[in-house]
Amino acid sequence: MVYIPSQWRDLTGAVDRLELPGRNLREISRALEARFPGIAERLVEGDAIAAGLAASIDGAIASRGMYSPVGPTSEVHFLPAIGGG
Amino acid sequence: MTPKSERKKYKVIGTRPIRHDGADKVTGRAVYGADLRLAGIVHGKILRSPHAHAKVKSIDTSAAEKHPGVLAVVTRADMPNLKNKIADLGEGSVNLAHLGANVLAHDKVLYKGHAVAALAAVNPHVAEEALKLIKVDYEVLPSVTWVMDAMQDDAPLLHNDVFTKSMGKRASKPSNVPTHIHFEKGNIEEGFQAADVIVEREFKTASVHQGYIEPHVSTALWNQDGHVTVWTSTQGAFTARAQTAELLQIPVSQVTVVPCEIGGGFGGKIAVYLEPVAALLSRKCGRPVKMVMTREDVFEGTGPTPGSFMRVKLGATKDGKLVAGEAWLAYDAGAFPGGVIGPGAMCVFSCYELPHAKVDGYDVLDNKPKTQAYRAPGATQAAFACETVIDELAEKLKIDPLEFRLKNAAKEGTRRVDGPVYPRVGLVETLEAAKNSPHWKSKLEGKHRGRGIASGYWFNIGLKSSVAANVNNDGTVSLIEGSTDIGGTRTSIAMQFAETLGITAEAVHPRVGDTDSVGYTDVTGGSRTTFATGLAAHEVALDIQRQMRERAAILWECEASQVQVEDGAYCHKDKKLTFAELAGQLGHTGGPVVGRATVSPEGASNGFGTHLVDVEVDPDTAKVTILRYTAIQDAGRAIHPSYVEGQMQGGAVQGIGWALNEEYVYSDQGRMENASYLDYRMPTALDVPAIETIIVEVPNPAHPYGVRGVGETPIVAPPAAIANAIYAATGVRMTELPMSPPRLWAAMSTGKKS
Secondary structure (H helix, E strand, O other): OEEOOHHHHHHHOOOOEEOOOOOEHHHHHHHHHHHOOOHHHHHEEOOEEOOOEEEEEOOEEOOOHHHOEOOOOOOEEEEEOOOOO | OOOHHHHHOOOOOOOOOOOOOHHHHHHOOOOEHHHOOOOOOEEEEEEEOOOOOEEEEEEEOHHHHHOOOEEEEEOHHHOOOOOOOEEEOOOOEEEHHHHHHHHOOOOEEOOOOOEEEEEEEOOHHHHHHHHOOOEEEEEEOOOOOOHHHHOOOOOOOOOOOOEEEEOOEEEEEEOOOOEEEEEEEOOHHHHHHOOOEEEEEEEEEOOEOOOOOOOOEEEEEEOOOOOEEEEEOOOOHHHHHHHHHHHHOOOHHHEEEEEOEOOOOOOOOOOOOOHHHHHHHHHHHOOOEEEEOOHHHHHHHOOOEOOEEEEEEEEEOOOOOEEEEEEEEEEEEEOOOOOOHHHHHHHOOOOEOOOEEEEEEEEEEOOOOOOOOOOOOOHHHHHHHHHHHHHHHHHHOOOOHHHHHHHHEOOOOOEOOOOOEOOOOOHHHHHHHHHOOHHHHOOOOOOOEEEEEEEEEEOOOOOOEEEEEEEOOOOOEEEEEOOOOOOOHHHHHHHHHHHHHOOOHHHEEEEEOOOOOOOOOOOOOOOOHHHHHHHHHHHHHHHHHHHHHHHHHHHHOOOHHHOEEEOOEEEEOOEEEOHHHHHOOHHHOOOOOEEEEEEOOOOOOOEEEEEEEEEEEOOOOOOEEEEEEEEEEEOOOOOOHHHHHHHHHHHHHHHHHHHHOOOOOEOOOOOEOOOOOOOOOOOOOOOOOOOEEEEEOOOOOOOOOOOOOOOOHHHOOHHHHHHHHHHHHHOEOOOEOOOOHHHHHHHHHOOOEO
């Protein structure tokens, strides 16, 4: 299940979550873009997740960028990137 | 707080060995950046802006360059053009144009203290004298230092190329608000309609500095072969290398960063300031250049954490169940984008199960130094607001504040407002421990006294770590780790290695490697080091153990799979060798045994804490005295309990500083007026009682020993806990930090009662 951040719902017609095919974030982002044109521009920069954003897959922050694996029952969220002190 | 049966499983973990770097530290032999002496070393100094906001029309360095003893001068003209370049620095990405302009100002200075030019001279005194000869022609511009003022349409615009981004969606007009974050969960209107009691309050917090004792210090040598070596005080040697290489636009392989011992960082020693400048000066003069900041430089040119304005609204049913929460947060980022509003917005309701919620967060530019991470960046401000409202809500519902928190506490399966669901976490356990603590059970008697409670959360992150190990023939192991050691992590990492291998902590000799001697490792920050680098050490130990079994198999002419490891010893049938005995035979079984591991764990380890505090408020002066303080935290597993307690105590004391005294005081011209430890009031040992600690252990399922990371969570709860205690003592709800005597006295005098 891919959760759509509230700030992207202007592109999704208020759809807040949906099932999408994809074995990794790259495929998920392509499927998102195919369904809701314009999302990739916000999510992807070059070949990477856009600066300042992170993806959470099943509660864990993805460490392999667009290559991060996504399972058939995974829950995907797009979040602000965090660091720490 | 851990069952004895659990403890018995471990021989090293949970014990308190003497730290490996202890002798050097207590005898003064540990080498900090300022101790570095190199042949031919010269000294660099930085000229800083006297204005909070101004155009730099011209810089004339000719007189300084001619001054006897001056060897090199650099300005923005010496920096490569870095426009529109983004670099990945591991813990996050950075706009190099902004980072470069912070290191040496380009066309504008954006805060008082902004670096404008630098020079190197034969000694620091000549360098200081020569700085006065650099002539800078400024056109002074209006400035703004309060976050809400900076958001106004008519506020002075800091950058004309910064546009508000909302999760990647870019606005069309330049603004002082680089980022807007918005989270929604459930239906906020329905949530508040279901509430019987609603509390809404506004809060302000001041900018505060990380306050590390050791100022920033770097020495750079740009060798004739083009290789740059930097000795520096940093939280991350590899991140410092990446920033330096990117800013100078040279290959990363041409830079070696040697991390010196570090006298505190707390998030403030991740960004580079001096490293590239020292390197540029060294390139010009051909000698090693050492640069040491003064305390004034540190206050005015580095850190701090954001000042903030927050509005928090919470609703609950009369039986004490939270039903809705709304937060509006504006944090200043200082002069360049990239503040900590993201984690602030993600953390504001992170302690609670909230079916309906809405959070808006704004990153705001103003004429202050670029803000940097500070222990749980963004969470302390948010917790001050949320936990104060929680306390007031509990009071209105006539429910004990601890029971109210327990009733609504986040737990396994709770979905955060920003989306993800918690795995097994320990907030409930910290609240239960608080409830059963001697502190909570004790009576607080006397006039003008009150008790407060608050909880706090920090994610704790994973990221990349590398560790290497060499087995010595006397049975000891040399361990090289990529994490700089700020809080005793050499030992906590060595202990995990020792536990896995079945040897003693003393048999491990850990040291921190430079960027040429160990694999890439992200910063020591985000409470990640004992968790992630400890995980790498565990994997190295497994690697070593596998190889040692192979060596034993050679000796015993059997298969490695037939060699058992029991209590650290290697056994096959009736044969048995201790690790040390087997290590002594490596020479004739194939030579040295070395191990290495690199990890990139993905799971945040979710640290929760609950703090209790008793205060007494002087009714005449409004001075707050901390009578008793207890910090309770879920450490997952306390590898070295003394270090965990030390982190809890240190975080609590820093939080007490935020709560009661610390703040950047600005003049109308945007100048910091208290840039010294005489005037910037940090708590000392005389200001606080012994901080009591209770370690709760709810093992992290994502770590073999259950480690969660502990460094940041302890700073989150203190300001709210103290505000709640002050309310209990005085009947005054404080909504602004610091709750210093003048501010509290004014509130008490005007009867700002709840």
